[in-house]
Amino acid sequence: MRYSAYRIDRARLIEAINMLGPGFDVRVAPHLETGESGPGENMVKTFMFPQPEVLFTFKKAPPTADDVDLLREPSLPHTTTLLFGIRPCDARSIHLNGLAYEEDTYFWHRIEGAIIVGYLCKTVLSTCFCQRVGSGPDDTRYMDVVMMDVEGDHDALLLHGITEKGMIFLSQELGPLLIKCGGAKEEIEQSLGSRQYPKDTNTLDTLLSSDLMALYNAPFWDQLKDGCLNCGICTFRCPTCYCFDIQDETLGAKGRRIRYWDSCMFPLFTQHASGHNPRGGKIFRVRNRFMHKLKYFPDRFGAISCVGCGRCVRDCPVNIDIREVLDNLLEVARS
Amino acid sequence: MNWEPKIIAFLCNWCSYAGADLAGVSRLQYPPNIRIIKVPCSGRISPNIILDAFLKGADGVWVSGCHPGDCHYISGNLYARRRLVLFERLMEFVGLEPGRLEFSWISASEGEQFAAKAKEVTERIRVLGPNTRLRKVF
């Protein structure tokens, strides 16, 4: 029989994580130790989209050389990446990005080789709005193992395997390092049962049924763009912004093709070789970011491309707030 | 280790480049570590170009133009002088070893000065060792 539920001391858990074998690439979110609320640093994004990602390397070889050597794909790692302490919003971002990256081998190799140990949120920040976009601080979907605080005991954590992968990991790898706690499973199920997150499908439905051009031509964009710097902070902090650019870099006789983050806030993003830029003005770029998340993506994939983590709200230097944009769009949609 | 310093020299077409030529024609010995790139004027040198040389693996960069007052384009080197002194100070501030970046004014008739400077720069950079600080590797 597999044990997949544990109650464990925070400090002991961290000790146990450090004792895991070399087959694991372990990344622990700082809030696992500090218990700080909110999504924290964006480990999931940097894991999903390495900066840069080498797609292949190449070199100029003498004519006699073996063809195989001219172009080489990097060998994909075989370690299991353990993402420890991922908040529900960030865990959900993997799922949403997966919709757009459906056929991307590199992306899926990484995701399939990862174990997501989620960490439910005890408190929400004033900038968190996961509930509004179809999730919530107790959302356990998209996690392999779920972790949660114990009411009234800061030091204790409950761990519970959810997927097959998560259960195996818990019972075979981490479990032996922990002390199994008989009652935990029931305790978790009970507390999850009592902490149902409100799923807001109303927002999504309204956006889906609204007229795209009406949203696009709404007058509020003109004021919204005034303050925007067209820096890439909001996109680079966002776990569901996945746009990239590709370049070849050469160094003497060798080179590599890399993929790295790009942002629809940058003019270069849409610049044509002719010099013409279909999104030449600031307003086009600002509008695109929000329309993509709140209308184009939903229309295509049936979900809002925002997990409500609030990072862009907190880090935007000029306080452009996606929640206000959402309100404005809904208002247009309803009128 | 048979490491040999690789030094990129950006030489003004009208003076230092001709100076290098004269050094060659006069059969003056100077180290083969100097790789010369001809530029129209020292005023053409932007910091981008210097950094690019370091990124691509240069161990040292040497910029040389006409003596102040003798620029073929009248004032190119006077602009360059202002720009490059600030750039050099910035580079030293962020930890580029002093001496990796060299500036000089050498005229078309100063073949000997050219050869002497080339020796001096090469020896200085040999002592500093390979440039690791701003070099791109992959």
Added chain:
Amino acid sequence: MLEVTGQHRECQEQLRKRARDLLASGEIAAFIGYGNGSLPWVPRPIVVRSPEEADRLVWNSFLTLNLANYLPGVLKELEPPRRRGEQVDPSTLPRVGIVATGCWSRNIVIQVQENQVDRSRVHIIGISSRGMISRHSFKQALGGKEALKIVENDHEIEVTLSHGETMVLSRWEYVRPNCKTCIHPGPVVSDETIGPPPGRRLVDERFREIEEVEAKDSQGRWEWFEEAFKDCIRCYACRNACPLCYCPTCFVDDSRPQWVGKSIETPDALTFHILRAYHCAGRCTDCGACESVCPVGIPMRLLTKKLIKEAQMLFDWEPGMSLEEAPLLGSFSPDDPDIAILKGGEKGT
């Protein structure tokens, strides 16, 4: 929510009144200022286009962006479309109002010197800055807690945190280092000024941050540089927040030749920072906008400050002090120090 009392409150009221009058009289078509945002510590740069909207304008200690950054764009937006090469008399074009502290006004001076802004089309309301609060140290002071409401008076910042806790910070302690050592808190050019005259700053300590780095040897400085800049995510907010950065194609976007690699690997990120700083040589006013907007707290302002120090020592130059001057690197003097003789020396002095 951010509330102000004291001197800033008075400035705010006068500012609203003057902006309203200017807009109502038709002297200007738009006014660039700050309004409140959804987070109390991040006021939002706004463009006010009608007298009724003037009451949205605010004045407080959290205005860390340099509003000059928006000036060329707003001026341009107000110009009627014209054919290529068509000449227009600037006096017929709509004018723009802007509020400016010392450094913001110096950046406007630079924009005028560099032909980005036509002085006759700008109405500047000058306010002497009392120093702006550093977002980074403010965040640190809260120790991971969230500020829900801020009330500031002349010397204190009262912060309401979640769960009703409150915290009182002494204002000056959290003022940004560039503001603390500012040489010119009052506007250099203006059409009118409001508020009290500037107070004294710690100008003697102006270059202390720089001297600390200079005191290290070359190896130490390199280690400092690598370490301090290693978290840069290349979002370019520092570049975009800077009123000096207006090139249609930035050097980072050039692809043939590609001056800077696109990744966040050390040589690429550091090259970006060296060149970004260098492009501001002789122009940077130490307004601190770049440092304030950085989401990860990179001290890139120290690179430009080093250049300020050198330009001052070598050329006796302070950027943006007079409309009549030519840009430092767009001019020269036969008596300039000679780089071939003058060496930086181990300490870069």
